[in-house]
Amino acid sequence: MTIFSKIIAGDIPAYKIAENDQFFAFLDIFPLVEGHVLIVPKLEIDKFFDVPDVYLSSMLVFAKPIAKAIEKAFPCNRVGLAVVGLEVPHAHLHLVPINGIDDLNFTRGKLKLTSEQLKAAQEKILANM
Template sequence: MATLFTKIIDGDIPGRFVWADDVVVAFTTIAPITDGHTLVVPRAEVVQLTDADDDLLAHLTRVAKVIGRAQQTAWDAPRAALLVAGFEVPHLHMHVLPAWDEASLSFRNARTDVPAAELDAAAERVRQALRDAGHATNVPASIGSPDL
């Protein structure tokens, strides 16, 4: 059975895509800890970090780094944080988010009441920062599609 993330990647469930390539996609979460909170997800259904082969893990990390730099620029954040938990969806994903301190890096701080317009604006802010950083070829043509 397809995971929630596969359904988002396949377009069965809406997503706010900021990155796409042949191996991974990235989309902003509907429950952000900070504005711009993005999930980097392999297209293949890999359950967890320790199941990923080294090449996939390296690629996920490279994309997370690029997105983290874009977030730092877009929000003038001193750090980009990377969290890997994976308990909520059995499909490997990396949480990348602009960060100002360690205390704010708790899933207890996730906001589930953010209006759709604000989620769209945050996703577009990440997308623009990626374009500005020279990654336009990996920014999907539409916020709602993982297609380039």
């Protein structure tokens, strides 16, 4: 069972943004920038392009209102999308508020936000959904 499956099951606490029968969205606790959200299918599948087609198309529809809320909650030019999948063997999509391409640089150091900062980021996004 991956850490994402444990988060979905409620075994590990998370800063939840949204959930439906197929997906779970929550804040990345080590974000590239404040407001970085992960979209995870509830199916535990390692590689993104092994996710069933119906899930792939539905994932973007699920992500859209979250991305719009992130744009309103954090000053950014747009919300960037990334699929990397090397750190956790569970397919997932990154939604990151960006002002430049370097904001999607996964090789740089991640932010270490306090629980208060993460809770505030969660509340900002939820207030804009």
